[in-house]
Amino acid sequence: MDTLSLLRTDIEKLRKKSYAVMKKAVGEKVYYRGLLEFSNICRRDCNYCGIRKSNSNVKRFELSKEEIVNIASWCAGEGYGSLMLQSGERESRDFVSFVEDIVRTTKEKTVSEKLPRGLGISLSCGEQSKETYRTWFNAGAHRYLLRIETTNPELFNKIHPSSVSLQKRKACLVDLKEVGYQVGTGVMIGLPGQSEEDLAEDIEFFKEYDIDMIGMGPYIPHKDTPMRDNRSGSIELSLKMVAAVRIAMKNINIAAATALQAIDPIGREKALAFGANIIMPLVTPAEVRKHYQLYDGRPCINEQTADSKLSLSERIRSMGREIGFNEWGDSRHWRC
Ligand code: SF4
16 A cells, blocks of 8 residues: 555554554563753754754753763663653754763763663764764764654745755755664654645655654644644654555654644554554653753653653553563664
């Protein structure tokens, strides 16, 4: 069945099929990546993003190396196998060296009997030169998430400033692959003017670029952006995308995005039932979480990290899913 037909299949049929594909291709285990947003300083002005450079209502922050390494150690102690370090996009030499340093130190400090190779480190720090990607890879990061957001050129140009180009974004994904990363990308679902055909094309793009992991969720507007007056993407279409990607790509990793929880209180759990196998519990310190609002209504803002994890783990287990504590949970697609 082609990808467009998948998106048009009855949702319950799609859920059953995608879960069966996931079970066979990657198993039923769920892996944690602690999501640490270490800085909201960004040089870009994407039209949908709450931390865009020109949003003067945002208080800018950057965590110190010590804060980052302490949180990483906490994650390792709690049995999270991996950490996702995310920030706004910057290219300065200082920033590149800072990220290199925190990756290297985090690796060193989290080696233990349970984690003999330390935490698995994923980065999501935007478009960078191939040299920078290599520097960070050599420091110990081995996965990188760079979302394409949409592969429709017209739509891409509508939601980004003219300084951001679809060609450049694609070239970065190729660079990441060549450097040796497990490469993640994803799209926003339900963008104004986006069609089912566009989403089907996005899935074809994931296949063509041999993507190892997907992180995607519904488009949700933010009040301080030029796209503030649009409607959010739906939970139904978001879940259908998760299922269609699982069926089309089989053995990749798929994250149950936090944004799903913003439009449905159990959106992430639903995504697990539709074929997702990765959860990213937020471990950003409570005092700065409110400054990392990519969209309005972001969940977990006031939850303490330990409480979040407890309730999340209970919810996952109640679905009959095992959690891969102290495991990296690498994409099987990448290993093949
Ligand atoms: S989407 Fe990323 S690059 Fe664009 S403004 Fe937001 S943080 Fe910056």
